Amino acid sequence: MTTVAPDTGVGPLLRGWRERRRLSQLELALRAGSSARHISFVETGRSRPSEEMVLRLAEQLDVPVRDRNALLLAAGYAPRFAQTPLDAPAMDALRAGVEQLLRGYEPYPALVVDGTYRVVAANRGIAMLLDGLPEHLLTPPLNAMRITLHPEGLAPRIRNLPEWRGHLLARMERQIALVRSKELRELYDEVAAYPDAATAAGAGPEGAAGGAGGDGDGAPYAYFALPLRIEHDGRVLSFVSSISTFNTPMDVTVAELAIETLLPADPVTVKYLQSLTP
Structure with a gap:
């Protein structure tokens, strides 16, 4: 990059x-x-x-x-940090640990992306959300930003698309300000230029930070962070995103990995996802 x-x-x-x-x-x-x-x-x-x-x-x-x-x-010195392919034998322990983490988080969605949001690994919770997307978006290498914001991707399903799109673009802008990556800049330009799918998604202010929703029985609840509100199988599920990286990485590949987990943000989502667990 x-x-x-x-x-x-x-x-x-x-x-x-x-x-x-x-x-x-x-x-x-x-x-x-x-x-x-x-x-x-x-x-x-x-x-x-x-x-x-x-x-x-x-x-x-x-x-x-x-x-x-x-x-x-x-400066005239040899590189200090290796860039080991993720499928190399030296990465066996890392891959095994990440896969165990993703499986352990089920039925809640979780995935691992690299520095340009290519999906490295994902669990069945993510597969559930991607069900029904066109094949051209699901052909490897998958890109999380492209899948989320593409008008044929998840965008029409996201109920609070304007807020969530703004959050994702701001996140990419902050990353571009911190690193020098032509590939990341090109990805940003691509997804920022996608047609607005907010109308198709029926997006509204209900997903704004601090907004309130209901638990299905009329009881209100407040969001503690900006949620991703997404339609699935006739339901609106709400998630809050959390991102983790590896501490003091000594390898370029590892340094650019990020584990993103989607935490259920309301009782309806918790109940539905737990009902999918055998």
Whole structure:
């Protein structure tokens, strides 16, 4: 996802990340245990940082693991972080753990995506929500953003599509601001340009944050976060999304994985999903 021109030095790259994080040279120096003068010399190419300094600055700038390799290469050092294919034997334990987690979360939906929202794994709860979608959207590699916002995907089923679409696009915008990914930018441009399916979905303000719904017996309830309200088999199910990543990853592939779980947001959804469990 990230490319570095051969003649690009580490100084301009570090300066770009610092400006992206809106830090002054002095603030970065204090965080990294250095001096503003040294940071200035590194950024202008007057001083070549050590490998340790490159990694320390990258840590303080919250540079993604993939781009830390790019910084090391630009400084004349070997990449530090491997990028192991997910199907490699070295990833057996990771795959087994993720699959166990997804199965354990059933009947509630859960999936794993990479840095560009390609679906790496999913459980039967996700398969339930995707039932009936056209084959062209379900042909691997599946993309979670494309499936959700495409006018032939889940979009017409989402009752609060304007709010949920806005949430997803804002999430992608924040990610693009943190990482340099041409592929992610292209995906954003694609899904943001999809025709508005809100009318077809019957979307309304009922799914807005802090809104209230009912439990089927007339009793009201309040949402504690913006829910995904989606039609399924004649019912409206409500979910709240939670995203988890791996702590201190040492591999590019692992660093870009995210586990997204959909927590039932009302009693109706809980009761229906539990009724599907043998």
